Amino acid sequence: MQIILFGSPGVGKGTQAKILSSKLNIPHISTGDILRQAVKDKTPLGIEAQKIMDKGNLVPDEVMFGIIKETLQKPECKKGFILDGYPRSRAQAVSLDKMFEELNFGSVCLLAITADEEELVKRLANRRACRVCHNIFSYSDIKDTDTCPSCGAKNSFYLRDDDTEKVIRHRMEVYKSNTAPVLEYYQKLDKVIFINGDAPVEQVTLNILSALDKKMKKQAATSA
Ligand code: AMP
Numbered sequence: 001m002q003i004i005l006f007g008s009p010g011v012g013k014g015t016q017a018k019i020l021s022s023k024l025n026i027p028h029i030s031t032g033d034i035l036r037q038a039v040k041d042k043t044p045l046g047i048e049a050q051k052i053m054d055k056g057n058l059v060p061d062e063v064m065f066g067i068i069k070e071t072l073q074k075p076e077c078k079k080g081f082i083l084d085g086y087p088r089s090r091a092q093a094v095s096l097d098k099m100f101e102e103l104n105f106g107s108v109c110l111l112a113i114t115a116d117e118e119e120l121v122k123r124l125a126n127r128r129a130c131r132v133c134h135n136i137f138s139y140s141d142i143k144d145t146d147t148c149p150s151c152g153a154k155n156s157f158y159l160r161d162d163d164t165e166k167v168i169r170h171r172m173e174v175y176k177s178n179t180a181p182v183l184e185y186y187q188k189l190d191k192v193i194f195i196n197g198d199a200p201v202e203q204v205t206l207n208i209l210s211a212l213d214k215k216m217k218k219q220a221a222t223s224a
Contacts (some may be wrong), residue, residue, distance in 0.1 A: 001026070001080045001212070004087070006183065009115035009171045011197045012125035012204060013138050016113070019205050026080040027070055033134050035059060044064045054161045056171040058178055061091045061117075068092075072099060080107075093185045095184040110186040111208055113197035117137050117172060123183060126169045128157040 003020070005013040014030060021028035035053060038046030045067075049059050068086055071077070087093040100108055126139045133151035142148075146155050161170060186192050193208045197204055 002108045004110040010120040011113045031085040056167040115197035131156045
């Protein structure tokens, strides 16, 4: 199954993608993580992307097409994957659809996670990432430790440059103007499932798994 996790910055796509990846045993592909790794490695892509990311803008579509094409052709993506942070523009959605056709990926589903915007701004400003495993934590959960609960790395927590309030608000605007049309695109294809992201993490995971289960059963019934 090919899953696209969709929603506003801070809605929990990364957190849910990691949990689902381990439960469903399919890779988690985060375009944000791929770009952050390139920034860390100071590759030409990373040097170009950093300036754009720090402002909360989108990396050009042509650059993103190349990254995603290379990633989806990897053998580990054959049995399915979870896309987190892609597509983020209508042009990315259209090109992704073509890629899916070429690669014979048939059971695409977009999970649109929704949540209150003001809650999300608070959540983003209050989160910390681990430099080593890229997991995201609420500051209140890690403020008394210097060890990452996921990978055990020491002193690896940091506030992302794009998680300051000014940049967060700009990212929300970019989401509304550039990324929200992606939802319309997939709604027309009847591939969208809405998930309430205002619940605790574990509950959101249960809601997603139950929605996916229902979808699989419906698919099996129609193809029988
Ligand atoms: P994320 O970790 O998904 O919040 O992404 C962090 C930043 O990486 C975004 O604010 C963009 O600058 C860039 N980025 C990630 N995915 C994409 C994409 N699909 N298209 C354009 N820019 C992206």
